[in-house]
Amino acid sequence: MEKDLLFALDIGTRSVVGLVGEKVDNSIRIIASERLEHHTRAMMDGQIHDVPEVANIIAQVKAKLEASCGPLRKVSVAAAGRALCTIKSNAEIDAGERGILTASDEHSLELAAIQSAQHKLATSNTITDPTSYYCVGYSVVSYTLDNTPLKTLVGQRGKIATIELIATFLPRQVIDSLQSALKIVNLEMATLTLEPIAAINVLIPQTMRHLNLALVDIGAGTSDVALTKDGSITGYGMVPCAGDEITEAISQQYLLDFNVAEKVKRQLNDPENQTIRFNDVLGLVQEVPTKEITQRIERHVAELSQAIAKEILMLNVTPPQAVLLIGGGSLTPMLAEALAQSLDIPAPRVAVRRPDAIEGISQIPDDLCTPDAVTPLGILRLSASRTLNFINVTLNEQPLHLFNLGQLTIADALLAAGIDIRSLHGRPGLGITITINEETHFFPGTHGTPSLIELNDTKTGLSEQIKENDTIKITKGTSGTVPTLCLRDVVNVLPPYTVSINEELYDIHPIITVNGIPAELDTLLADRDHVTYRLPTTLEQVLTVTDNVVEITPYRYIINGSEREYNVWPKYSINGVSAQSTSSVNKDDIILTGVLSEPTVEELLGLDNYEENFITVLFNKTNCSVPLRRFTIIMNDKPAQATDTAHNNSIINFSCTDQEHPMVTDVLLAADFDTKTLPPGSTVKIHLNKQPTEYTSLVKNGDEIDVFVTSR
Incomplete structure (x- = not known):
């Protein structure tokens, strides 16, 4: 029976709460609970400042519980979030040669990410002695395999596996102070967790973590923040102010002992208290309206809410969907409304939560259904699953x-x-x-x-x-x-073949180079070497390796006063068929090479590439194309035609005239109608669209021109 007893202590700044539970099947049944407040400010901001005094309160709580439960030797505790250090880190592994990933691979990746977090902690310069910090837990944010998010890597296969997690660290002095206080009262630390982790496991189970929620545990000295999103815990934070700031404000305002001010603060939420009566440090009795005290602390409540909101926004970037408030400080008047305003979210989205029902704990007593009981219940629940x-x-x-x-x-x-x-x-x-x-x-x-x-x-x-x-x-x-590789390990040697070039036989062998230098098959290779290996198969390649490349013949001209060069390309044939330099060459092919004759004026000037622009007219009942562009060519001071040969070193003057609307004379030229060939004394009459016209009349597409010649 004693082995199944679970003892949990929540050692807080204001009070110590002890719970004793018993395992029943898969649940925990609460047997006894006890709560005592510190007589002095032995703890501040979640840290133990007076170990003997804290140990004295723990001893009293233990004694009262042992009266009904028997001897208690081991206890589960939680460390304050104020000392918590969280670091987000990632790691990746090359999964390409691992085959199907196993749980061991996943665990190795997690540990690699934690090591990365430890390195970040050691090099962050935010703490004086990183070696005194211990990783006490981590929350996996995500796994990815080849940039694809996964819930687990086990059973998957890919190239690059990565993980992102949040690692949490505690300084050794936090653990030492807890152990010292427990040792004084003959208690052994059975399990250790973190206060925000204990709280979030009670109020936000795994099935709720797809929501972007903020859990704020407002105690006396600190306000712990935990955030969830996309199925995991995404961050932990701490604000070094909480309920004591409001108590301090009341104490300063009305000159009260701190403990008296704390009692006044707790009475503010009772609607029956229209006025509150208390004695100040001067011994004077004061009776002040509750509304007045609330107004006096409004500014301090706003400052607390702004500090909490700032921490939430720093961790979450944007306001969360909702905020859950727990802890004794969550009952501070106007705090929920002020926090909603600071986060710019609807007031109903910020609410004080009580542990009415917790999975894994049965029949929670009424006196534990309070906001400040969430963390001790969480410690009790985790005590059955972790040993730290x-x-x-x-x-x-x-x-x-x-x-x-x-x-x-x-x-x-x-x-x-x-x-x-x-x-x-x-x-x-x-x-x-x-x-x-x-x-x-x-x-x-x-x-x-x-x-x-x-x-x-x-x-x-x-x-x-x-x-x-x-x-x-x-x-x-x-x-x-x-x-260790050599050329023969990476290339396949192909046999040579024979061709005939200008009636002479040649053997065509493979060409092998390493980084552009000819190499033998025994040449050793190094990383990033470039190997070219080919058997010449095109006409250009075959002519090159046999030294039969025909040089290009250059011709020089002066065109419109500028020197120009024109190249005449060789003429090739394979087996009697005209070929290009890119044509394929096969075994026993017969190759002949030659040089083209001098270019024509048309080829030299590229007139064959000019776009043809013309109109069509009906000339003497026959279709006639009339060009809209006229060329004038003078070669070596003589008129020339486009089809004339352009001899080397010729001087050519070339002009081009565009005419949008040709005349009748242009039609006569296009139709090769030359009046000089007519018999002497002949009379020429021209009709445009059945009407007499002149040589200079403009014509357009589709016009009809008739020429009448009359001889004497």
Whole structure:
């Protein structure tokens, strides 16, 4: 029976709450509870300042509980959020050669991310001694595999696996002060959790964490903040002010002892209290309207709400969907409304929550259905699932003091010792990348040897659980080697073939280069080498390797006063068929080469490429195309036609006239009608669209022109 008893203590700034529960099937039944307030300000801002005084209150709570439950030796506690340090970190692993990912791979990735968080903590310069901080838990935000979000990596296959998590750290002095107070009253720390974690596990279970919620535990000295979104806890925070600030304001306003001011504050929420009576430090009796006291603290409540809102917005960036308030300080008058206003969300979205029903705890007594009972109930609930304490092991003959997260493994020991788990496995040898004919090929290195892990001289794995006084020995694996490759390992040698070029036989052999330099098949290759390997198969390639390239013939001209050069390309044929430089060449092909003759004026000037613009008219009942562009060509001071040969070193003057509306004379030229060829004394009459016209009359598309010639 005694083994099943669970004892939880919530050691707060204002009071100490003790709960005793009993495991019944899968639930916890509360047997007894006790609450006592500190007589002095032994704790401030969630930290123990007077260990003996705090131990005295714990002893009184323990004694009252033992009166009904029997001896209590182990207790579950929670550390204050004020000392909490949270760091968001990520890590990734190359999953390409791991095959299907296992739970061990996922765990290794999580531990790598925690190591990254520890490194961030050590290099952040925000704390003086990072080595005195312990990772006491973490919340996975997301897994991704090749940029695809997943709930778990187990059973998946991909290239790059990543994780994002929030790691939480506590300084050793926080744990030491708790342990010191417990040791004085002969209690052993059975489990340790964090106050915000305990609270969020009570009010925001996993099924609610898809909502963007903020849980604010407003105590006496601190206001702890926890946020959820997209199915996970996304952040923890702390505001170093809470209910004591309001109590202090009342104390200053009315000259009251701090404890008297605390009693006055608690009476403000009672609607029956129209006035409140109290004695000040001068011994004078005052009776002040409740409304007046509320008005006097309104500014301080607003300042507290703004501080909490600032922390929420810093962690969440935008206002959350709703805010859940717990803790004794959540009952401060006007606080919920002021926080809603500070966050710019509707007032009903900020509410004080009470633990009316908690999964895993049955029949919660009425006296525990209060906002300040959420955290102790959360501690009690987590006490059945986690064991956070210290164990001592030996790692490679060095003593190691481990903070126990519950079911610690060898991997946890390596993490605490600062050993990168990924460095234990023999890494595969670096591969080399070779580019072969513009295609990249990867040649992997040899596989490394695995590490040897021994627990108490027995070979085991990273996931093996450890216990007090275990001996661990780690022998790192060896890494693989870089591959050794030569040309013959990456290319296939093809046989040469024979062709005839201008009636002479040639053998065409493969061409192999490394980084542009001719190479033999025994040439060793290095990373990022560029290998070209080809058997010449085009006409240009074959002519090049056989030194039969026909030089281009250049011609020079002066065109419109400027020197120009024109190249005449060679003429090729394969097996009697005209060919281009890109034409394919096969075994036993017969290749002939030649040079084209001098270019024509049309080819030289590119007149054949000019876009044809013309209109069509009916000339003497026959269709006639009349160009809208006229060329004038003078070569070597003589008129020339486009079809004339442009001899080397010729002087050519060329002009082009565009005419939008041609005349009758242009039609006669297009129709090759030359009046000089007519018999002497002939009379010419021209009709445009059946009407007499002149040579200079304009014509348009579709016009009809008739020419009548009369001889004497």
